[in-house]
């Protein structure tokens with residue numbers, strides 16, 4: 619199961635006094651980047667926050683996986699720090715879209731992929747059917763007015779209302795802002811004179827991963843991801859669906 623990892627747990631020894639910078643990008647984005655975690659068998663299992671990834675590296679629970687000239691190279695924390703120092707000393711150009719963190723006494727590049735050296739659980743290819751993944755699939759964008767909202771201000775709308783037999787499914791639930799949801803009420807989009815931006819479909823891979831793959835800097839993740847398969851979990855009833 620691909621999942622996020624909480625940002626807390628970052629080792630204060632690593633992260634205190636850290637400043638971030640991103641070459642050719644806004645300075646604040648380095649710490650907000652994501653890191654793909656592989657299990658010890660090189661299968662993608664999680665998406666980690668940058669502090670969490672560095673914490674695991676620092677503790678020796680993970681190693682950096684770097685794709686260099688088509689070959690996979692691995693580095694422990696110290697080796698990655700040294701390589702980063704070397705790159706930094708050479709100045710520009712560095713890799714396109716690389717993110718960097720400046721600690722008190724050194725600069726270190728944010729890895730895109732780490733391998734959890736003692737973690738051997740097998741990832742499930744089931745895509746969880748839940749609110750979070752529907753919001754991610756729809757990019758937190760109301761599928762009626764097209765505006766993006768925070769999760770707090772979004773609801774789920776049954777395209778075919780429940781009262782008409784519409785069920786909880788990838789194909790019948792979409793992101794909707796409260797205003798559009800209220801306006802639509804218990805009607806179909808056609809009856810309400812509203813149009814869907816896109817036809818809702820079952821995602822072929824984790825929506826979290828899909829969102830990242832839209833950015834070029836995460837393109838290196840692709841070689842560790844399984845071919846997308848149309849599997850899903852329909853178990854359980856969604857809570858708070860309107």
Ligand SMILES: [Zn+2]
Pocket residue numbers: 760761762763764765794795796797798799
């Ligand atoms: Zn709306």
